[in-house]
Amino acid sequence: MKRIGILLTLLVFGNISLAQNHLMPLWEGAPPLQKEMDLKEEAVQEGILRISNVQTPAIEVYLPTKQIATGKAVLIFPGGGYGILAYDWEGTDFAKWLNSQGIAGIVVKYRLPISKSLTNPKEVPLLDAQRALRLVRHQAEEWNIDPNQIGIMGFSAGGHLASTLSTQFDHSIEREMDEIDQLSARPDFSILVYPVITFNDRFTHGGSKRNLLGENPDPDLVTRFSNELNVDENTPPTFLIHAQDDQAVPLENSTLYYQALHAAGVEASLHIYPKGGHGFAFGMGRGAVANWREVLLDWINNLK
Template sequence: MNNLVFTLIFALMATFAQAQVTTLPLWEGTPPLQNASDLKEEVVTQDIIRIANVQTPTIEVYLPSKQIATGQAVVIFPGGGYGILAYDKEGTDFAKWLNANGIAGIVVKYRLPISKSLTDPKEVPLMDAQRAIRLVRQNAAQWNIDPAKVGVLGFSAGGHLASTLSTQYKHEVERPKDAIDALSARPDFSILAYPVISFRDAAVHSGSRKNLIGENASQELMDRFSGELNVNPETPPTFLVHAQDDKGVPIENSLLYYTALHKNGVTASLHIYPTGGHGFGFGIGNGSVSTWRDVLLAWMGDL
């Protein structure tokens, strides 16, 4: 029955959303902080599509039909511990679902810090995330998007990237700039699903921390990439969802971030489900967590 429901959902998406799909590179030529090389992207398709060793970061843009478009857009960062991207389960599947609800979905194939072609790996995911937001705003009129309604959605390590963007959207490194860099990289809202937040020992997802900043990172680096320490009153409104029985990324990550948001007067909505584990995605057939997307849509409607 669950498979039948899932099939019907995507049939409805195809019928009503009539998504227009466009893929654009984030950067012209060799991306910043990357050496030209002959390294190849790796794509493995089994139960899900897993992408590794990204060399040409892109955005894959899914647009709803104009008849149902709300003007909102969500830039999506799939998870995978900064080692791979769960590209369909936490990316394109959600973009299609958003389209069925009149919302543009933009999936970011961002570079992963374990790639040997990168010159400063820890800076690259955030740089790609900033560029993705700016590209959406540059094309907002063409894509029927309100540039003041561009949010982010991140899963697991993608949630870490979304929270880092939400708190460090002004962070810059030395590199050539172009006209797109004049646009704001601040998300208008943030959706974090079972996110990695803290790189401190009590709540850390060690794989994400190791892949992004290394095994022997300084306390300064661990603090910089611990989202709960970088929240300020300008951090965008945030929706958090997590399962209490998550053994991969403890719920303390969402709790820490929510507490920091609350202390800084940032509008936030926290949803903890008793079961669901880690990486529940849509949550279909997984008990009460399967309703989290309905709660999210209501929250987005109130923004």
């Protein structure tokens, strides 16, 4: 009987844990800027879960138990060069960790601009990011979230999307709107992890630039999506982390953005580690960079 009681307890708590996360599509019906095609999302688990060809963008919501909930939430944009999403490595793993800190972790499965079903590919990631943040604000009361404490976290190309949202949250295109679209898409804070920031040829990540804007993009588009050029006083407080030995996305991406934030009077924190490379995620086994999450938590807890 004792063993049965233990088993029942585990089942009950297991169900409670499972009930804390769920998937919610961003859009009712067909997403905007997408034509009907017989395309399928692909997911490949090879050490990292890589998702490609997203056709139904969604948020995967992980909520902490009410006993430890702080009211804060972080939307997470996984990286992958705008070609795939490193969905667990830079997504769900962090959502679960944030939950352990009393913070809602919400992974954004955004559409990728290389999909053939998109009618205006360059606008789609930002459109999905705006919708994701507005949808969380719309659901804030139900999910025990303070609508004024919703931040974002982006890794690599996901960091480019997060910095685009931070600087272009009010950008709009002609389309049908609903009540959720009336809410603000401005993040309350931003966390950028080895981010792609600039599309300046000298420092950019060529794959991310090409996948978002195509070959030989218009110079005006390069300027628009070089986010260090679009910072102003309304850009949210930002935490940046980068490794000096990053061979994929040069360190200058973070330093250029930090300099722009500082010049605009925006609260910012820049952390550079000598080693870590690119794509280190939690940083385990890579030396001092493994401590970056503790530094981040201190920053989050001391935000005004």
